[in-house]
Each structure stands twice: as structure tokens, then as C-alpha cells.
Amino acid sequence: MRSPTSRLLTLQIDSLNSEGMGVARRGRDVFFVAGALPGEVVEATLGERRRKVCYAKVKRVIEPSPHRVEPACAHFQRCGGCQLQHLDYPQQVDAKQQRVQREFSRAGVDVEFWQPPLVAAPWHYRRKARLGVRFSKEKQEVYLGFRESASSHISSIDFCPVMVEHPLLNWQQWREFLQQWPRRAELTQIEALQADNALVLTLRLLKPLAPDSEQQLIAFVNNQAEALPVQLWLKYHKHAPPEPLRTDYPELVHQVDGHDLQLQPDDFVQVNRAVNLAMVEQAMDWLAPEPDEQIADLFAGHGNFSMALARRRANVVAVEVQANMVSSLQEQARRQGLAVTAQQADLSSAQALQALPALDAVLLDPPRAGAAAVVEHLIDNPVGRILYVACDAATLSRDLGSLVAGGYRVTRAGIMDMFPQTHHVETMVLLTRVGK
Numbered sequence: 001m002r003s004p005t006s007r008l009l010t011l012q013i014d015s016l017n018s019e020g021m022g023v024a025r026r027g028r029d030v031f032f033v034a035g036a037l038p039g040e041v042v043e044a045t046l047g048e049r050r051r052k053v054c055y056a057k058v059k060r061v062i063e064p065s066p067h068r069v070e071p072a073c074a075h076f077q078r079c080g081g082c083q084l085q086h087l088d089y090p091q092q093v094d095a096k097q098q099r100v101q102r103e104f105s106r107a108g109v110d111v112e113f114w115q116p117p118l119v120a121a122p123w124h125y126r127r128k129a130r131l132g133v134r135f136s137k138e139k140q141e142v143y144l145g146f147r148e149s150a151s152s153h154i155s156s157i158d159f160c161p162v163m164v165e166h167p168l169l170n171w172q173q174w175r176e177f178l179q180q181w182p183r184r185a186e187l188t189q190i191e192a193l194q195a196d197n198a199l200v201l202t203l204r205l206l207k208p209l210a211p212d213s214e215q216q217l218i219a220f221v222n223n224q225a226e227a228l229p230v231q232l233w234l235k236y237h238k239h240a241p242p243e244p245l246r247t248d249y250p251e252l253v254h255q256v257d258g259h260d261l262q263l264q265p266d267d268f269v270q271v272n273r274a275v276n277l278a279m280v281e282q283a284m285d286w287l288a289p290e291p292d293e294q295i296a297d298l299f300a301g302h303g304n305f306s307m308a309l310a311r312r313r314a315n316v317v318a319v320e321v322q323a324n325m326v327s328s329l330q331e332q333a334r335r336q337g338l339a340v341t342a343q344q345a346d347l348s349s350a351q352a353l354q355a356l357p358a359l360d361a362v363l364l365d366p367p368r369a370g371a372a373a374v375v376e377h378l379i380d381n382p383v384g385r386i387l388y389v390a391c392d393a394a395t396l397s398r399d400l401g402s403l404v405a406g407g408y409r410v411t412r413a414g415i416m417d418m419f420p421q422t423h424h425v426e427t428m429v430l431l432t433r434v435g436k
């Protein structure tokens with residue numbers, strides 16, 4: 001059924017892949033079709049072939065899904081940020097639930113109890129985002145936006161409907177300001193972080209700012225934000241910490257577990273405030289820390305879970321690779337009189353894991369790569385309970401498969417929609433030692 005151009009193909013979509021693309025099969029060929037939904041018949045433009053998969057893009061929807069909706073964002077499909085805006089929200093959550101269950105069963109992981117998904121607002125949830133900036137000398141034009149999907153091009157955006165709402169997050173106005181700002185060619189990124197007590201804008205620059213350019217920047221920000229609390233920070237090197245433009249900015253905080261948790265502009269922070277609050281509450285409920293238990297919070301970041309565990313009177317060993325987060329977590333725990341020992345270590349190293357004390361329970365929240373070395377350690381050095389929080393379903397399933405083979409069972413699991421409109425899914429799993 002190839003159309004005359006031969007680059008177009010009519011395809012029947014039967015599922016979504018892990019990146020939110022429609023999947024179609026024809027004989028032995030598999031197609032991943034951007035913009036297509038399960039149950040649809042689409043006309044698709046064929047793109048490149050990678051191994052056994054042909055990539056394609058919807059040109060025309062012939063038979064739409066009843067769950068297809070109009071994407072809210074003008075930049076949908078060009079911007080690489082969201083993949084599922086054309087699917088109604090309940091179905092997005094359902095698709096993520098199905099996907100995690102599929103990954104688990106492929107890895108031979110049985111779950112005794114599935115918790116209903118944790119969800120919050122599907123729009124305006126993202127409190128941290130980094131936008132790229134590029135000035136084209138040739139066109140004398142500033143580009144400001146996210147990376148385009150499947151390329152490193154910056155696609156200019158005016159407004160992002162998944163980001164939190166704030167008058168300073170109007171990128172069209174930023175672009176207009178930058179267009180006439182003398183330092184525009186030296187600005188490569190703007191990172192926005194909405195803490196509970198201020199909006200932080202970190203500008204990555206190639207050279208230090210001269211006083212007049214700094215004043216222009218401050219005037220623009222004051223003009224847009226009026227009386228709202230805003231902090232401007234500057235960053236000159238990828239690995240150097242950002243520097244505040246003023247020394248009297250108040251400490252940044254966000255609330256977790258009913259208390260303020262201190263935050264630095266370049267800390268890792270869970271991007272969805274509402275889902276994070278619910279996630280930490282659910283984690284405490286499932287792990288149920290007892291006073292004086294020895295609990296490790298691995299991949300601890302700036303203490304999102306550690307402080308909540310310590311407040312329930314557990315003795316917490318918090319391990320994190322980024323030294324700045326380790327020291328601020330240690331300092332906060334000291335100030336609040338909480339039993340947290342924060343350690344800087346690389347958790348992919350067996351040596352670092354050997355240094356852990358005997359533990360009653362472990363909470364781990366690794367990056368996308370998962371936690372293969374930690375899993376191996378927990379099989380050789382069993383603990384009573386493990387609470388695993390994961391942002392990648394594939395590596396989570398791999399790790400759970402090993403833990404189940406190594407003597408644990410999965411007593412509870414649930415997805416959390418930390419990133420609505422995108423294909424990303426966060427999952428929480430509670431494991432207990434078989435026989436306990």
C-alpha cells in the first residue's frame with residue numbers, strides 16, 4: 001500500500017513505544033511513528049532506518065483515536081520536550097502504567113500490589129528547566145528555546161505550557177531584550193528554577209559581565225517581575241558553581257514533608273513540586289522507618305528523602321556523588337539536629353559500597369542508568385526492605401529482575417506522573433526480603 005511518492009506509507013498503529021511513538025508492524029518490519037496513537041490509521045512519512053526499525057512521522061491521520069486531543073503548545077513535535085500532548089491526560093497515565101507493567105513482566109518481575117498512579121496538575125508543573133541561547137551573527141538574531149527533537153538545534157519558543165507560570169518565564173520578551181543586549185553573543189544558556197521563595201535565573205556566560213550590561217539585565221528583570229522575588233545567578237564554566245549577582249539573597253528553599261528544604265540553584269531537584277510532595281509521603285508510608293533503624297538514602301541529592309527519614313528518627317547514611325549537595329545536606333541536618341551522615345561517594349564503585357554500615361533498609365533513587373552495583377551489593381549484603389524510586393522503567397526492570405533472583409520480592413509498586421505530556425515515567429517499588 002505504498003503511495004506514489006514511496007516515502008509515504010499507510011500504517012495501522014497498535015501500541016506506543018517507550019518514547020511515546022506509535023508502533024506499527026508490517027510483516028517483519030517495525031515502524032516507530034512520531035505523532036501517532038494506538039488504534040489509529042495514519043499516513044506517515046518514512047525517515048531513517050535504524051537496525052530493524054523504520055522511523056516515520058505522521059503526515060495525515062486517516063482514522064483518529066478517540067483519545068486524540070489538540071496539542072496545547074505551538075511548538076509541539078518541533079521542540080524535543082513533550083511527546084504526548086496529542087493524547088488525552090488519563091490515557092497518558094494509562095499508557096505509562098501499561099508500559100511499566102510490560103517491562104516488569106518481560107523481566108519476570110511479579111508485583112503483589114499495584115498502587116494507583118500518583119498524579120497532579122498536567123500543565124504548569126515544571127519548576128526547573130534549561131533553555132539554550134544562540135546568537136546568529138549572520139542573521140543578527142537571537143534563538144532562545146529548547147533543543148529540537150533529534151537534533152542539537154535550538155528551536156525558539158515563546159512560552160512553555162509545562163513550565164510553572166511566572167511573568168519572567170515569557171521567552172518572547174527575553175528574546176526581545178536579548179536582541180538588543182550587548183552581551184547576547186556570550187550567553188549560551190538560561191536556567192530557570194522556581195524555588196518556593198524565589199524564582200532563580202542562572203545565566204551561563206562565556207565572559208564576565210561589564211557593569212552596564214549587568215544593569216540592563218537587572219532593569220529588564222525588575223521591569224518584568226515587579227515586586228516578585230527573583231534571584232539572578234551567573235555561571236562562567238560548566239563545572240563551576242553559579243555565583244549570585246547579589247550577596248544578600250535569602251537561602252533558597254522548597255517544602256518537602258512539611259518542612260523547608262534548602263536548595264542551591266544547581267542542585268538536582270525533582271521537577272514536579274506537587275508530585276514530589278506526594279512521592280516523599282508515599283515513600284515514608286511504604287518504607288515505614290522505625291526509630292533507631294539504620295537506613296541508607298542512596299543517590300541522596302540534596303536530601304529530599306534523607307531529612308524525612310531522619311525526622312522519623314531513623315539513623316540515615318546519605319550517599320551522593322556531588323560534593324556541593326553532600327555538604328549542604330550535612331549542614332542542614334546539623335542545624336536541625338537530625339541524625340544524617342552525608343557521604344560523598346560514587347555508588348558505581350564496589351569499594352564505596354563496601355564502606356556502608358550494616359543496614360536495616362535502603363532507599364535508592366538512581367539516575368537513568370539504574371543501580372547495578374548497588375543491586376549486587378544488596379544481594380550479597382541483604383537488608384529487610386528496599387524502596388526503589390526510578391526514572392527509567394527499563395533499567396529499573398533489569399535491577400528488579402536481579403533483586404528478585406537474589407532473594408527479594410516486590411510487595412508494592414506504583415507509577416508517579418512526574419513529567420506529564422512527556423514519555424517519562426517515575427516508578428516507586430517496595431521490596432522485602434523473601435522469608436521476612
Ligand SMILES: C[S@@+](CC[C@H](N)C(=O)[O-])C[C@H]1O[C@@H](n2cnc3c(N)ncnc32)[C@H](O)[C@@H]1O
Binds near residue numbers: 270302319345347
Ligand atoms: C534522580 S536524582 C535523585 C536525588 C534525590 N534522591 C532527590 O529526590 O532529589 C539522582 C542523584 O544521584 C546522583 N548520582 C548520579 N550518579 C551517581 C553515582 N554514581 N554515585 C552517587 N550518586 C550519583 C546525582 O547527582 C543525583 O543527585
